[in-house]
Amino acid sequence: MKERPIAFLDSGIGGVSILKVVKHYLPNENYIYLADAKNNPYGTKTKEELFQIIDHHVQDLLTYHPKLIVVACNTATTMVLGKIREKYKNIPFIGTEPALKVIHDHYPDSKTIVLATKGTEYSERFQELCNLYQTKNTQVVEVDELASMIEQNSPQIEEYLKEKLAPFKGTEVVVLGCTHFAFIEKEIKYIGSQLSPHWIYKNFHILGDAIVSFIGEMDVKITEMVDIEDVITDSPIYSKK
Numbered sequence: 001m002k003e004r005p006i007a008f009l010d011s012g013i014g015g016v017s018i019l020k021v022v023k024h025y026l027p028n029e030n031y032i033y034l035a036d037a038k039n040n041p042y043g044t045k046t047k048e049e050l051f052q053i054i055d056h057h058v059q060d061l062l063t064y065h066p067k068l069i070v071v072a073c074n075t076a077t078t079m080v081l082g083k084i085r086e087k088y089k090n091i092p093f094i095g096t097e098p099a100l101k102v103i104h105d106h107y108p109d110s111k112t113i114v115l116a117t118k119g120t121e122y123s124e125r126f127q128e129l130c131n132l133y134q135t136k137n138t139q140v141v142e143v144d145e146l147a148s149m150i151e152q153n154s155p156q157i158e159e160y161l162k163e164k165l166a167p168f169k170g171t172e173v174v175v176l177g178c179t180h181f182a183f184i185e186k187e188i189k190y191i192g193s194q195l196s197p198h199w200i201y202k203n204f205h206i207l208g209d210a211i212v213s214f215i216g217e218m219d220v221k222i223t224e225m226v227d228i229e230d231v232i233t234d235s236p237i238y239s240k241k
């Protein structure tokens, strides 16, 4: 391998949403992506089960000598990344967390919902984030089946979303608390627009920034809100400062 890669890990395709953004900004890096579709969904696993799974994958990924491991999954990050970091003290990890800090900093008074798995919602880390950012107007919508439905390209996604989102009329901000959901952003926007949310926050931008600054490309900053499709089609979406 010509250079040590940046490794990505998720329970399937979800983390590709982040990989695409990062790849766009750092095109000269090498990447490896571990899509653990076999164990999808992570959101219904116990903490111990998920720790075993992630631990096993980290050991696999280490055989590629990555310069960084990105846990591109909110569920794995909030449930077990703390313990993984304790075990692998010399390996740099970047995790993915629901964007509660952004809500605190920019939309503290907006009626907000976080779409997330049960695993994320009940993790200690998520509770810590809620306490830290005092997200008083924020509610979690548990959508455990959604990541698997996205993996399988299920035709029921719209119906499922309609049912889950129906009780949240008047929502202003929707946080995508699972990397898979970036792939159904259009559906969320469409159904959301009937409920009246005027914001959808994409946590892959925050994560992208973290990775870019970790790698040291400080002259590149992901500041714009971009659509995944833009990244796929390689349209010019960033500026070099």
Ligand code: DGL
Residues within 6 Å of the ligand: 010, 011, 014, 015, 040, 041, 042, 043, 044, 072, 073, 074, 075, 076, 117, 120, 147, 177, 178, 179, 180
């Ligand atoms: N991409 C994962 C996340 O961000 C999917 C969750 C799952 O596998 O249940 O939470």
